[in-house]
Each structure stands twice: as C-alpha cells, then as structure tokens.
Amino acid sequence: MTQVSQRTIIEIKKVLSQNHRANSDELYANNFPDWFVIQVQSQLMWDWSSVLVSLRRGAFFYSNSTYATPGETIIPEQRFLEPERAKVLGEYFIQKLAAFACTFASSDSLMRSIQLDGFDVDTAKLKLIPLEGPVSVQQEADRLSSLVNNCGIPNPDVVLRHIQDAQLLYADGKDHPSLGESRNVIQSLIDGISTETAAHGKHTTKLPGGTSNRIDYLAQVGFLTNDEKAAFNSAWGTLSAGSHPGVPEREQARIGLTLGLEFGQLLMLKLANWKRNAYRKFSKP
Numbered sequence: 444m445t446q447v448s449q450r451t452i453i454e455i456k457k458v459l460s461q462n463h464r465a466n467s468d469e470l471y472a473n474n475f476p477d478w479f480v481i482q483v484q485s486q487l488m489w490d491w492s493s494v495l496v497s498l499r500r501g502a503f504f505y506s507n508s509t510y511a512t513p514g515e516t517i518i519p520e521q522r523f524l525e526p527e528r529a530k531v532l533g534e535y536f537i538q539k540l541a542a543f544a545c546t547f548a549s550s551d552s553l554m555r556s557i558q559l560d561g562f563d564v565d566t567a568k569l570k571l572i573p574l575e576g577p578v579s580v581q582q583e584a585d586r587l588s589s590l591v592n593n594c595g596i597p598n599p600d601v602v603l604r605h606i607q608d609a610q611l612l613y614a615d616g617k618d619h620p621s622l623g624e625s626r627n628v629i630q631s632l633i634d635g636i637s638t639e640t641a642a643h644g645k646h647t648t649k650l651p652g653g654t655s656n657r658i659d660y661l662a663q664v665g666f667l668t669n670d671e672k673a674a675f676n677s678a679w680g681t682l683s684a685g686s687h688p689g690v691p692e693r694e695q696a697r698i699g700l701t702l703g704l705e706f707g708q709l710l711m712l713k714l715a716n717w718k719r720n721a722y723r724k725f726s727k728p
Contacts, residue, residue, distance in 0.1 A: 446499075458550050459544050499530070594718075619692065625703035
C-alpha cells in the first residue's frame with residue numbers, strides 16, 4: 444500500500460488538532476470502529492501526533508501503543524496481528540483520517556499535500572484515490588533531481604532550486620508562482636543543454652537567445668525530433684499562458700508541476716546519451 448508522506452501526516456495532525464469536530468461521536472459516525480475510537484480517546488488522549496505516529500509504526504493496534512510487537516491486539520475480530528500487517532492496517536487508517544480531515548474547512552494545505560503524494564480525496568467514502576500515473580509528484584521530483592545531479596548540466600543548483608520551489612509554493616497555496624517555477628525548470632534545462640551543445644558539439648548553427656528559439660535550435664542540431672519540438676513548444680506555451688479559463692488555479696499549478704517534472708526527465712535522459720556521442724548524435728539505449 445502506497446504511503447502518504449510525513450509532510451501529509453503533519454498536515455493531518457494540524458487539521459484534526461484545530462477542529463472540535465474531530466471527536467469520538469464524529470469518528471464513530473464516520474464508520475471508524477469503536478475499538479479505534481476508544482484507543483484514540485482513552486489510550487492516546489486525543490494526541491493526534493501520537494495517534495498518527497503510532498499508526499505509521501503499526502503499534503496502534505496493540506495494548507502498548509508505542510511498539511509494534513507480536514501479541515494480542517485491541518481488535519476484537521483479529522486478536523493476533525503480525526507487525527508488518529499492522530503497518531499496512533495503520534496506513535489504511537492514516538489515509539481514512541486524511542480523508543476525514545479533508546471534510547473540514549481548514550484543509551486546503553492538507554489537500555495540496557495529498558495531491559503531491561499522488562492521491563485525490565473521496566470525502567464521501569473517506570478514502571484516498573491514486574491519481575492517474577504510477578507514482579507521486581514527490582517521486583517524480585526526486586527522480587528528476589537525481590538525473591540533474593548526475594548528468595553534469597551547468598548550474599545544477601539553479602535547476603534543483605526551481606524543482607523544490609515549485610513544490611513548496613504549490614503546497615503553500617501559491618499557485619501562480621508555483622506555475623512560474625515549473626516553467627523555470629524547463630527553461631533552465633533547455634538553456635543548460637543548449638549552451639553545453641553550443642560549447643562542445645561543434646555545430647555551425649549559432650546559439651540564439653530565448654527559450655522558444657533555443658527549442659528550435661535543439662531541433663536544428665538534432666537533439667530534439669520535430670515531434671518533440673512540437674511537444675516542448677506546446678508544454679512551454681501551456682506553462683507560460685496567463686490563465687486557462689474553466690480550470691481552477693490549483694489544478695493549473697498541479698498539472699504544470701507534473702508537466703515540468705516529466706518533460707524535465709525526458710530532457711535529462713536524452714542529454715546523458717547526447718553527451719556520450721559528443722553532443723552530435725544519439726546511440727541506441
């Protein structure tokens with residue numbers, strides 16, 4: 444079962460700690476088992492930090508809620524539970540609590556954190572739904588950061604800062620600045636690849652200024668195919684557009700972040716092969 448991040452766990456704690464509705468009656472009314480409610484109330488005294496950490500460890504389901512050790516549980520229907528199975532069950536309840544917390548008015552930061560983890564929220568069924576795609580935004584960001592660190596692109600620290608800022612701004616609800624940072628990820632990678640190619644590839648085509656012109660340049664020297672050129676121009680145009688009528692700003696920022704990370708990975712994977720061939724051609728992977 445895919446876990447939510449520790450960042451999201453902190454956001455769950457913040458929301459539940461600030462809302463008086465997070466009480467035994469509300470939990471029970473939302474189909475949390477009675478033994479679960481009793482453990483939260485009597486053993487952990489509504490300390491949501493302790494509840495969530497205990498669930499993550501798998502310790503929540505034992506009489507001693509500090510350590511997950513084989514033994515008798517608090518679950519009437521399952522008196523014995525192996526620690527690894529307890530951790531899976533703990534994640535189930537963390538995600539149920541996350542969805543429950545998203546029914547409160549103060550949950551915008553939590554919703555954003557959940558989306559960065561690769562989930563959407565079904566508040567009717569109190570469950571998290573994986574977004575389209577096999578991995579989370581955080582995993583994609585980590586993958587791109589690793590490629591940037593290993594590919595030898597100029598000014599990697601600048602690229603890494605744009606990746607981090609795009610995520611942090613989105614999590615803070617600063618949608619337009621986040622979209623701008625996603626655009627900067629692509630721009631800084633295009634600039635770096637273009638200048639490296641111009642310096643080492645011995646091409647007759649002169650290096651132009653401006654991102655759009657440099658996308659054209661990379662197509663002219665053979666780094667981008669015509670189809671890739673069209674795709675990058677489209678992505679660049681989408682990230683540069685001032686608004687997209689009918690699409691909420693939060694969704695624009697999330698989609699822009701995904702575009703920036705995915706197109707960035709494509710550029711880095713191509714660059715590694717491009718460099719091995721003296722910035723002039725590609726070999727088969």
